[in-house]
Amino acid sequence: MTDSVIETKNIHKQFGTNIVLDGLDMDVKKGETFAFLGRNGAGKTTTIKSLMGLVKPDSGSISVLGNDPAIDPIQVRSTVGYLAEDQTMFGWMRVEQLIRFIAPFYPTWDHQLAQQYVTQFDLPLRTKVKHLSKGQTVRVGLLLALAHRPELVVLDDPALGLDPIMRRDFNRDLVTHLQAEGRTVLYSSHLLYEVEPIADIIAILHEGKIVRQAPTEELRAQVKRISIDTAAVAKIGSKLKILDGRVSAGEVNLTVDDAVNAIELLQRAGIEHRTVDLNLDEIFEAFVAGQREIRFDFPEVEIANQPV
Numbered sequence: 001m002t003d004s005v006i007e008t009k010n011i012h013k014q015f016g017t018n019i020v021l022d023g024l025d026m027d028v029k030k031g032e033t034f035a036f037l038g039r040n041g042a043g044k045t046t047t048i049k050s051l052m053g054l055v056k057p058d059s060g061s062i063s064v065l066g067n068d069p070a071i072d073p074i075q076v077r078s079t080v081g082y083l084a085e086d087q088t089m090f091g092w093m094r095v096e097q098l099i100r101f102i103a104p105f106y107p108t109w110d111h112q113l114a115q116q117y118v119t120q121f122d123l124p125l126r127t128k129v130k131h132l133s134k135g136q137t138v139r140v141g142l143l144l145a146l147a148h149r150p151e152l153v154v155l156d157d158p159a160l161g162l163d164p165i166m167r168r169d170f171n172r173d174l175v176t177h178l179q180a181e182g183r184t185v186l187y188s189s190h191l192l193y194e195v196e197p198i199a200d201i202i203a204i205l206h207e208g209k210i211v212r213q214a215p216t217e218e219l220r221a222q223v224k225r226i227s228i229d230t231a232a233v234a235k236i237g238s239k240l241k242i243l244d245g246r247v248s249a250g251e252v253n254l255t256v257d258d259a260v261n262a263i264e265l266l267q268r269a270g271i272e273h274r275t276v277d278l279n280l281d282e283i284f285e286a287f288v289a290g291q292r293e294i295r296f297d298f299p300e301v302e303i304a305n306q307p308v
């Protein structure tokens with residue numbers, strides 16, 4: 001028995017000449033809050049729509065709660081709580097009508113729970129959906145995604161368009177309602193600091209693949225910036241997993257993906273170094289925009305060494 005709730009293997013998807021997914025492997029385990037991160041246009045929504053059976057990959061296999069969304073999309077959609085990035089709801093309905101309309105689609109709909117969310121999310125039942133604020137719209141979407149008590153919740157950039165206070169409240173709600181109940185959550189975002197407090201696992205999507213997946217704490221422990229003398233790089237550089245390297249004023253700032261090993265190597269070799277902890281935004285940037293080639297002829301070295 002596998003404890004994977006979502007499993008994809010070698011997914012490829014191309015729109016015309018645009019290769020969006022290029023061998024995507026994803027494994028989300030039961031009970032995890034899995035943050036799926038990538039830059040704008042990285043392919044997060046394409047992946048999520050493939051999981052929901054709304055986009056057909058060119059190749060590869062997908063299993064969501066044991067079902068193949070390409071074969072049985074209805075089963076997947078009725079068992080997953082899905083909050084789409086672009087929620088197109090029935091604007092002319094009042095919130096209460098919308099809830100009554102959606103409920104029968106789900107055999108496991110819990111009316112009492114829906115009512116509880118109405119109160120907790122402070123939803124105006126008599127207001128027409130098209131007149132709701134962005135924050136209220138997201139909360140209605142969340143109610144619809146959760147009131148059938150899905151085992152898996154898939155949220156595609158749910159905090160998009162919310163102000164910082166709304167986003168904080170939204171994440172708090174998420175923690176209260178989902179993590180407390182042990183649900184599995186796939187949460188896509190391009191804003192790392194948003195998901196940092198709630199994610200168990202962080203996966204970074206870049207150039208069609210997950211380039212790094214790890215528990216949040218492991219990423220913090222392993223991805224660090226180390227400053228060493230330029231001369232020392234020749235001695236040790238080839239032994240490190242360098243994500244980004246920049247020369248500045250006679251020293252090199254290396255962002256490495258194996259800090260524990262790197263620090264040990266540097267200590268053993270007696271090389272002086274300084275280590276800086278990175279926040280998750282900086283870690284993300286190193287993976288998706290890191291400069292892997294270190295250019296020692298960088299003109300700033302010369303400039304920095306000039307007397308002022």
Ligand SMILES: Nc1ncnc2c1ncn2[C@@H]1O[C@H](COP(=O)(O)OP(=O)(O)OP(=O)(O)O)[C@@H](O)[C@H]1O
Pocket residue numbers: 015018020038039040041042043044045046047085157190
């Ligand atoms: N139906 C489609 N037809 C053609 N191109 C598409 C289609 N859907 C997505 N794309 C393209 O695929 C790429 C990935 O888009 P996608 O929406 O999956 O990215 P994303 O990571 O969710 O981005 P964002 O964070 O901006 O929402 C983009 O270049 C987009 O233009």
